[in-house]
Amino acid sequence: MSMLASSSPTQNLEPSAPLIKPRRVLFVDHTAALGGGEIALLNLVNALDQSRFTPVVALFSDGDLRQKLIDSGVEVHVLPLSSEVVNQRKDALGGGTLLRLRAVMLSATFALRLAKFIRRQKIDLVHTNSLKSDLIGGVAGRLARRPVVWHVRDRIADDYLPARVAAVFRFLARVLPTHVLVNSAATGETLAGPSPSGRLARHMTVVHDGTFLQHIVPALRTSPGALIGLVGRITRWKGQHVFIEAAAKVIQRFPQARFQIIGSAMFDEREYESQIRQMVIELGLSEFVEFTGFRKDVTACIANLDILVHASIVGEPFGQVVIEGMSAAKPVVATRGGGVPEIVIEGVSGLLVPMGDSTAMAEAILSLLGDPQRALELGLAARERVKSQFTVRHTAANVETVYKSIL
Numbered sequence: 001m002s003m004l005a006s007s008s009p010t011q012n013l014e015p016s017a018p019l020i021k022p023r024r025v026l027f028v029d030h031t032a033a034l035g036g037g038e039i040a041l042l043n044l045v046n047a048l049d050q051s052r053f054t055p056v057v058a059l060f061s062d063g064d065l066r067q068k069l070i071d072s073g074v075e076v077h078v079l080p081l082s083s084e085v086v087n088q089r090k091d092a093l094g095g096g097t098l099l100r101l102r103a104v105m106l107s108a109t110f111a112l113r114l115a116k117f118i119r120r121q122k123i124d125l126v127h128t129n130s131l132k133s134d135l136i137g138g139v140a141g142r143l144a145r146r147p148v149v150w151h152v153r154d155r156i157a158d159d160y161l162p163a164r165v166a167a168v169f170r171f172l173a174r175v176l177p178t179h180v181l182v183n184s185a186a187t188g189e190t191l192a193g194p195s196p197s198g199r200l201a202r203h204m205t206v207v208h209d210g211t212f213l214q215h216i217v218p219a220l221r222t223s224p225g226a227l228i229g230l231v232g233r234i235t236r237w238k239g240q241h242v243f244i245e246a247a248a249k250v251i252q253r254f255p256q257a258r259f260q261i262i263g264s265a266m267f268d269e270r271e272y273e274s275q276i277r278q279m280v281i282e283l284g285l286s287e288f289v290e291f292t293g294f295r296k297d298v299t300a301c302i303a304n305l306d307i308l309v310h311a312s313i314v315g316e317p318f319g320q321v322v323i324e325g326m327s328a329a330k331p332v333v334a335t336r337g338g339g340v341p342e343i344v345i346e347g348v349s350g351l352l353v354p355m356g357d358s359t360a361m362a363e364a365i366l367s368l369l370g371d372p373q374r375a376l377e378l379g380l381a382a383r384e385r386v387k388s389q390f391t392v393r394h395t396a397a398n399v400e401t402v403y404k405s406i407l
Contacts, residue, residue, distance in 0.1 A: 023403070024121065025048075026057075026118060028129060029129040030060040030133045031059070032061055032062050032063030033063045033064065033065070034063070034068075036153070040183075041129045042065065042072070043212075043395070045069065046392070047393050047396035056075045056077070057069055057077070059079070060078075079114065107135070107136050111143065112143065114136065115140040115144040118140060126140070126147070127151060128148065128149070131152075134151075135172065138150060138172070138176035142176065147406045149402065149403075150180045151181045152191060153187070153318065155190045155338060156170055157190040166190075169191075181206075182206055183318040184208065184317060185339070186317070188204055191204070209318055209320055210396075211386065211391065213386065214302070215303060216329040227257075227260060228250070228260070228305065228309060229309065230263075231298060231321045231325075234264055234272065234276070235265065235266070235269045237312060237314040240311065241275070241279060242357075243361070244285065246362040247362075249358065250366055258288055259289045260292055260301070261290070262298065263292075264293050298324070306331075308325030308332050310322050310333070310335060311361065312335050313335070314337070316338040316339055318340075318343075319343050322340060322344065323390045326344075326349065326379075326382035326383060326386045326390075329380050331368050332350035332378075333350070333351045333364045334350060335355040335356075336352040336354060348381055351367070
């Protein structure tokens with residue numbers, strides 16, 4: 001008989017291994033406004049295994065995200081950065097933003113302050129969450145001699161960013177971060193090209209964002225009318241005008257259907273909002289199309305829909321609203337571009353249509369209205385796909401794997 005077999009359990013007890021202290025991860029974002037990237041950040045820090053990683057969040061401005069993080073028990077610090085840098089829109093980047101001397105000097109000075117903060121807080125790893133925080137947090141992390149993970153949630157393409165900014169960002173992605181996370185393979189291709197090579201290829205990982213499984217409403221209303229909605233900021237590239245054109249076609253066959261545009265425009269997009277509101281009037285759709293304005297209860301709004309439509313005319317980096325609709329078992333009609341085809345399997349977990357094609361969009365909606373059973377099956381299949389691929393816990397587990405490889 002072996003010694004192991006003959007030994008009593010108490011004779012083989014080893015001294016307990018010392019507990020491993022969780023590593024402190026600093027998440028950095030330039031804004032506290034609740035955009036898609038910030039919601040993804042909130043979900044991620046709440047889902048991390050805090051026995052291994054302690055999240056600390058640094059925001060460059062105050063807003064709703066700060067309070068939500070505090071309510072979740074997350075340590076949050078607001079480190080104010082000049083509004084000239086914070087409030088500059090990414091699609092207006094170029095000669096008038098971070099690449100200008102004044103903005104560069106403001107950002108460089110702030111990066112020095114952030115580096116001191118990183119050292120003082122005994123941060124082990126810096127995780128940046130937006131384009132501006134990638135640049136500033138990347139420099140700060142390097143100055144503090146800490147590994148830096150960039151989380152790129154924007155397509156680095158000329159149809160999404162000014163060409164000069166996209167070129168500079170691609171270069172810096174090869175020298176600043178220790179590792180790059182991208183929210184879709186489509187985003188990764190815009191950052192590194194279809195056949196990436198060299199350092200960036202070795203240090204880039206696709207990590208899809210996740211969501212929570214929502215309550216199922218297992219039916220498609222056709223009478224007194226199905227509710228078909230589009231969720232997102234009102235801006236031309238989100239395609240609200242295409243959605244309205246499709247609505248006009250759907251109403252001809254299903255006059256009981258109703259449509260919602262859920263979201264609002266930023267100040268410099270009010271002209272586009274005025275144009276689409278006028279478009280609704282001119283097409284005689286005033287009684288069919290509702291503008292809800294900005295809503296904080298987006299989950300509840302989605303739960304009330306029968307069909308969720310995604311209408312972007314420029315490829316989405318990922319498609320957070322799409323997975324939110326799918327998680328609630330809603331049949332989804334989405335445009336085929338960017339990261340969306342990585343989420344929706346055509347004809348299995350939703351319907352994909354060409355970008356900018358209102359006729360194809362209308363036909364897809366009509367096919368669901370005309371076959372409620374198929375719509376129900378697509379919605380349930382969509383929910384199962386989210387459950388298997390796109391939950392917040394899936395995202396956190398993939399991010400934790402990257403952290404472990406670095407630390």
